[in-house]
Amino acid sequence: MKKLIxxxxxxxxxxxxxxxxxVNAQLQEANKTAMDAYNAKNYAVAAPKFMEVYNLLKSNGxxxxxxxxxxxxxxxxxxxxxxxxxxxxxxxxxxYTGVETTYTAKDNKTGQVSSYDQKTWEILKKTASKDxxxxxxxxxxxxESDLYETLATILLNTxxxxxxxxxxxxxxxxxxxxxxxxxxxxxxxxxxxKTDQFMQNLKDQLAKNPxxxxxxxxxxxxxxxxxxxxxxxxxxxQKAIELKPDFGNAYQNLVYAVIGDDEKAVNEINALRKxxxxxxxxxxxxxxxxxxxxxxxxxxxxQAMPNDLTAVQTMKDVYNTTKxxxxxxxxxxxxxxxxxxxxx
Numbered sequence: 001m002k003k004l005i006x007x008x009x010x011x012x013x014x015x016x017x018x019x020x021x022x023v024n025a026q027l028q029e030a031n032k033t034a035m036d037a038y039n040a041k042n043y044a045v046a047a048p049k050f051m052e053v054y055n056l057l058k059s060n061g062x063x064x065x066x067x068x069x070x071x072x073x074x075x076x077x078x079x080x081x082x083x084x085x086x087x088x089x090x091x092x093x094x095x096y097t098g099v100e101t102t103y104t105a106k107d108n109k110t111g112q113v114s115s116y117d118q119k120t121w122e123i124l125k126k127t128a129s130k131d132x133x134x135x136x137x138x139x140x141x142x143x144e145s146d147l148y149e150t151l152a153t154i155l156l157n158t159x160x161x162x163x164x165x166x167x168x169x170x171x172x173x174x175x176x177x178x179x180x181x182x183x184x185x186x187x188x189x190x191x192x193x194k195t196d197q198f199m200q201n202l203k204d205q206l207a208k209n210p211x212x213x214x215x216x217x218x219x220x221x222x223x224x225x226x227x228x229x230x231x232x233x234x235x236x237x238q239k240a241i242e243l244k245p246d247f248g249n250a251y252q253n254l255v256y257a258v259i260g261d262d263e264k265a266v267n268e269i270n271a272l273r274k275x276x277x278x279x280x281x282x283x284x285x286x287x288x289x290x291x292x293x294x295x296x297x298x299x300x301x302x303q304a305m306p307n308d309l310t311a312v313q314t315m316k317d318v319y320n321t322t323k324x325x326x327x328x329x330x331x332x333x334x335x336x337x338x339x340x341x342x343x344x
Contacts, residue, residue, distance in 0.1 A: 027056050038074060047074035047083070062117070065096045069143065073150075081154050088151040092167070098143030106134040145175045152184045161192040186218070195222055213244035220250070224257040233257045241300070248304035248311075251297045255314060258294040262287070291321040309338045 034049035054067035072087030103121035106113045108131055116124065125135045148171030155164035165188045171181045182205055189198035202219045206212060220236030223229040234257050240250040265287050272280035298315050305311050316331035 027053060030056065034070070034074075038070075041077075043074040043078035044080065047071050047078055047080065050074060051087075065091060065094065066098070066100060069096065069098060069147075076150060076154060081158050085151065085154050085158070088147055088154070089167075092144075092147050092151065092170075096144070096147070098140060098146075100140050102138045102140065104134070104136050104138070105132045107131065108133055145171070145178055145181075148175070149178070149180050149184070152181065152188075156184060156187055156191070159191075161188045164188040165192065186215075190218075198222065211243055213240045213247060213250070216240035216243065217247065217250045217253070220257070221253055224253060230257055230260070246304045248301055248308070251301035251304060252311065252314075254297040255294045255301060255318075258297065259290050288321055291318050294318060295322060307338060309335065309342070312338060 030049050030052045034046045034053060037043070037046035037049060048071070050067050050071035054064065054071060057064050057067065068087055069091060072084050072091065075081075075084035075087060101118070103116050103118055104113050105116065105121060105124055113134065121135065124132050148167060152164050152168050152171065155161070155167065164184065168181050168185045168188060172178065172185065175181060182201070186198055186201045186205070189195075189201055199219065199222050202215050202222070206215050206219065209215075216236050217240040220233045220240060223233035223236055234254065237250050237254045237257065241247050241254070244250070265283065269280050269283045269287070272283065295318055298311070298318050302308075302311050302315055312331050312334045316328055316335060319325075319328035319331060
């Protein structure tokens with residue numbers, strides 16, 4: 001699951017709104033309250049105030065969606081995912097990109113630089129040249145891809161995997177090389193139980209970036225679930241540890257992949273012990289051979305995760321099967337130590 005990370009800053013400016021009288025006073029007050037709350041990281045207060053600014057402007061003919069965007073951002077930061085999801089969906093459906101031109105000028109009397117709407121800025125530039133100077137315009141960057149990324153993350157965090165897939169695919173149609181959306185697509189496919197599509201997604205990503213240890217690991221885990229692709233799983237997991245030598249979970253899954261279905265193997269051995277002892281002996285030797293091959297991966301797993309109870313218990317079995325009594329006893333003592341700590 002992807003953790004929601006939002007780093008988009010809200011630009012604080014001394015906005016001068018075009019409205020007059022009570023409406024202008026409401027706008028200034030709401031904007032100041034929103035900015036103060038945002039700067040104080042009081043996002044639950046900032047969000048509805050930014051929405052109030054947006055609605056006040058809209059009711060007076062200015063559909064400035066940057067304030068809706070600010071509201072959505074703050075709802076997300078406040079973990080109010082339903083409100084954030086609604087706003088981000090509305091922004092995407094409206095075609096909002098965040099690309100806007102800011103018009104600023106300096107008041108020569110106060111020295112303050114303020115932002116204006118285009119019409120007011122042009123009037124000031126034409127008629128108040130002595131009172132204002134430093135007339136500048138600046139275009140903001142697009143946030144469109146961020147809208148898709150954030151909405152996808154919100155939907156994944158709230159287990160709305162099918163909805164997440166829909167928005168991710170819509171985003172990828174516009175931004176086909178967006179690495180985050182491709183990663184989120186894999187997460188959504190896996191969470192939705194669409195493992196075949198998830199596997200293909202991983203292969204597509206690895207074709208573009210073969211040095212992604214996590215994708216090799218995820219591919220190996222999926223491949224290991226099918227007896228027909230266990231060897232492919234081992235290759236994928238080996239690639240993961242080549243890229244990330246301390247990848248404990250990859251070593252763990254390598255151990256499991258090499259050993260195979262040990263419960264089934266033991267049951268087969270026990271069923272043959274009395275009726276076909278020679279065949280049982282062959283199976284016992286084959287089992288021991290698998291454990292011997294898994295041993296180096298298990299030791300690396302234990303090295304990467306020395307206090308993992310599952311690793312210790314697995315290695316106790318590995319050492320017992322490979323007839324290393326001293327190491328098996330060491331694991332047994334470590335197992336008791338870890339269990340005692342967990343019981344406290």
